[in-house]
Amino acid sequence: MLHIVSFNVPYPPDYGGVIDVFYRIKALHSLGEDVHLHTFTYGRPTASELEKYCCKVTYYERKTGLMSALSHKPYIVKSRQNQQLVKDLSSDDAPILLEGLHCCSVLEAMAGRRIMVRAHNVEHEYYSRLADVERNPLRRFYLRSDARRLLRYEPVLLKADAVFAVTEADAEHFRQLGCRNVILMPTSHADDKVVSLVGKGDYALYHADLSVGENIDAVRYMVGNIFSRTTTRFIVAGRNPSAQLKKYIEKYSNISLIPNPDDDTMHRLVANAQVLILFTSMPTGLKLKLLNSLYGGRHCLVNSAMVAGTELGKVCTVADTADAQIAALSRLMDTPFTADDIERRRLFLDRLYGNETNARTLLSEIKKQ
Numbered sequence: 001m002l003h004i005v006s007f008n009v010p011y012p013p014d015y016g017g018v019i020d021v022f023y024r025i026k027a028l029h030s031l032g033e034d035v036h037l038h039t040f041t042y043g044r045p046t047a048s049e050l051e052k053y054c055c056k057v058t059y060y061e062r063k064t065g066l067m068s069a070l071s072h073k074p075y076i077v078k079s080r081q082n083q084q085l086v087k088d089l090s091s092d093d094a095p096i097l098l099e100g101l102h103c104c105s106v107l108e109a110m111a112g113r114r115i116m117v118r119a120h121n122v123e124h125e126y127y128s129r130l131a132d133v134e135r136n137p138l139r140r141f142y143l144r145s146d147a148r149r150l151l152r153y154e155p156v157l158l159k160a161d162a163v164f165a166v167t168e169a170d171a172e173h174f175r176q177l178g179c180r181n182v183i184l185m186p187t188s189h190a191d192d193k194v195v196s197l198v199g200k201g202d203y204a205l206y207h208a209d210l211s212v213g214e215n216i217d218a219v220r221y222m223v224g225n226i227f228s229r230t231t232t233r234f235i236v237a238g239r240n241p242s243a244q245l246k247k248y249i250e251k252y253s254n255i256s257l258i259p260n261p262d263d264d265t266m267h268r269l270v271a272n273a274q275v276l277i278l279f280t281s282m283p284t285g286l287k288l289k290l291l292n293s294l295y296g297g298r299h300c301l302v303n304s305a306m307v308a309g310t311e312l313g314k315v316c317t318v319a320d321t322a323d324a325q326i327a328a329l330s331r332l333m334d335t336p337f338t339a340d341d342i343e344r345r346r347l348f349l350d351r352l353y354g355n356e357t358n359a360r361t362l363l364s365e366i367k368k369q
Contacts (some may be wrong), residue, residue, distance in 0.1 A: 001054070002366060006039040007080065007102035009059070011047035016211075016288050017120050021099050023188035024118075027359035029053040038088065054136065074101070074149040075142075076123075081105040089113075095366050101150065107159045116162040116365065118185070122173050124150035126137055129282040133213035150208040152282050162230070162365050169283075169309025181224075183365060186310075188355045189288055191295035194346040199296065201274035201337050203233040204329060207266060208289060210241035210259070218279045219245065225322040226277075227255055232333060234277075237261050237269055272299045275332045277301045283308035290316075291353060294345060298337040301328055311352060315345050 025035055034055040040062045050057050063079050064217045071078040080102055086109045089096060095114040098106055101174055107115055124147045130141035157179050164185040165171035174182045198308035199335065206222060208215035219236055225325070236249060237258040244342040249257045270276065276293040285303040290312060293300050300316040303325075307313040317332060319325040 167309030
């Protein structure tokens with residue numbers, strides 16, 4: 001059996017971190033592993049669906065508010081410090097996987113226990129980059145403050161028996177920190193197989209949560225530097241775009257916005273696009289929307305930051321200047337996606353990014369004595 005401690009209820013799997021947790025649990029279940037899930041509730045209800053894949057699910061309330069915010073520990077850690085959780089984990093000697101630095105107060109409370117950590121990011125770097133693109137001054141102050149606390153707290157990972165990193169760049173960071181057993185384990189995800197379509201589409205697509213500062217900046221860059229200079233049809237699709245973003249896009253006849261598409265609509269948009277264009281200014285973690293695009297779409301045009309610390313650049317077209325991106329876009333729009341392209345992508349992704357592959361990596365480490 002394996003205890004998994006999750007920072008939030010991992011169902012429905014509708015954003016980055018919980019997608020990783022949910023599909024890891026599902027893959028472990030398919031391999032016959034019993035999982036006792038311990039999860040904090042934070043803006044999400046209990047989920048009976050989790051009982052299909054876990055032998056037991058225990059919920060804990062996250063202690064949000066001023067007392068947690070004033071702690072010397074990071075807010076994401078202090079608000080999940082829980083004595084009942086420690087007591088429940090102490091009821092047997094099964095190994096423990098902590099999902100994120102968020103849950104690492106357990107490492108301080110349970111010396112001598114076999115405990116591993118899934119590092120979803122280098123958290124202090126992630127928070128610093130979030131602060132860089134945050135427009136709200138109070139929110140920006142919070143992000144910078146917790147980035148400093150996360151940097152001070154990060155050496156707690158030295159107490160872990162293993163740290164599972166999302167990318168090779170993150171893995172190298174944790175090795176430099178001094179963690180004694182760092183293992184690459186890419187993000188688990190919803191895609192079981194490559195379902196890309198052969199042939200050609202007639203538009204390029206960017207899809208993302210359009211309420212996030214990083215993604216808003218990416219759209220503004222693409223519109224201002226690429227698609228305002230071409231006649232290529234460009235679709236922007238995602239959650240909660242602002243009125244300002246809508247107004248910015250509607251000035252261009254070749255660019256359209258699809259706000260809040262449902263899952264079926266988004267799947268069709270990804271499948272039928274000729275080019276999926278994915279840029280970021282934050283070279284942190286592994287971008288799930290890139291994996292979704294590679295499993296479900298045709299050509300992927302990215303910048304270096306999108307594939308930083310991974311091998312995914314081998315199955316994408318990488319360009320970092322507007323002129324290079326326009327040239328690559330023009331070429332890809334005229335290049336049919338073939339059955340050979342699909343097979344090369346399938347072999348690459350199954351070897352490195354398959355959910356079962358990742359689950360076996362975890363189980364191999366768990367069974368070490």
